[in-house]
Amino acid sequence: MAGWIMAHRRSNRQRNVWAVSLLDVQPTDRVLEIGFGPGVAIAELAARATRGQVYGIDHSQTMVQQAGRRNTAAIRAHRVHLAHTSVDRLPSFDDPLDAILAVNSVGFWPDPVERLRELRRLLRPAGRIALVSQPRCPGATPDTTARAARELQDMLTRAGFIRIRVETLDLDPPVACVLAANPAAEPR
Template sequence: MAHRTSNRQRNSWAVSLLEVRPTDRVLEIGFGPGLAIAELALRATQGHVYGIDHSEVMVQQAGRRNAAAIRAHRVHLAHASVDELPSFDEPLDAVLAVNSVGFWPDPVERLRRLRDLLRPAGRIALVSQPRCPGATRATTARAAQELQDLLAEAGFTEIQAETLDLDPPVACVLAGNPTDGTGRPDQP
């Protein structure tokens, strides 16, 4: 997975859209071989990057890829599931999930839990590159709409979708945590 050019492009693009700042605290769910973790660590130079993955093999691979940042205590990887998130001492600034939401049980409830972990105005990016046989731009558009609907149902706002023209295309759906904490945009 780490050697496929499209995976590198997809992860780098998604991280760039998340607009991670140097002091951010970021969580990636389902980090695989750790490509986006490495990109996030390059951006959150004074912050912390957390990652969970349900595969011990991926935790090991990502650990090797990000060994220096782990030794510097800037990257923290855990063998865990989105069902049982580890504890974070402070609110997160951003969350990233690439090609993993489709495997989550009750994704709306998981997204609500993630929203609770985000600071007000925190950001989330959900990425989907459909890999089903015959996937097209229309397949990606449907996947993006599904992610938008899930985020809206979970109370996120400012939802927007971006597309990266790969084969098949990649959708990144970005959203924000409301600043009033209610699941609704700020009221005047």
């Protein structure tokens, strides 16, 4: 039931499509979404990475099944790969990723700064990450969203990301998307 609501609530769809648009996914990109829920953003990522690869992990088997149904054609075409696992048990990716997306999931991660460091190691130099937060606590306000954005910025900074910026989507409550880049490789 929760997956159906997440997939069909207009604000959830709007938030996911907006977040994907901010990542500037290119046709050949290799992208990972962490905590993909019913697969709305996975579908949007696959529509943009038409010659690339889209990976998704989620800790809920139910969400893997729902996202699998939503993305059947891309899975059959071997462009989308979904796994039932958690962020602290990442599968192996043969090549570096170009972009990573996490919508409303960082708050559930064990030791999020360490997880972000691991994710940074999976990104190519100058690879992009987007962490999205739309607070769902009772009485959430624009200030609640701003605090969540500052926390995400701090975590990304501590994990070694650079060029951190915040974008906001005017929903109720507002959505913050904190974007950052992996530093370029050190010269040898």
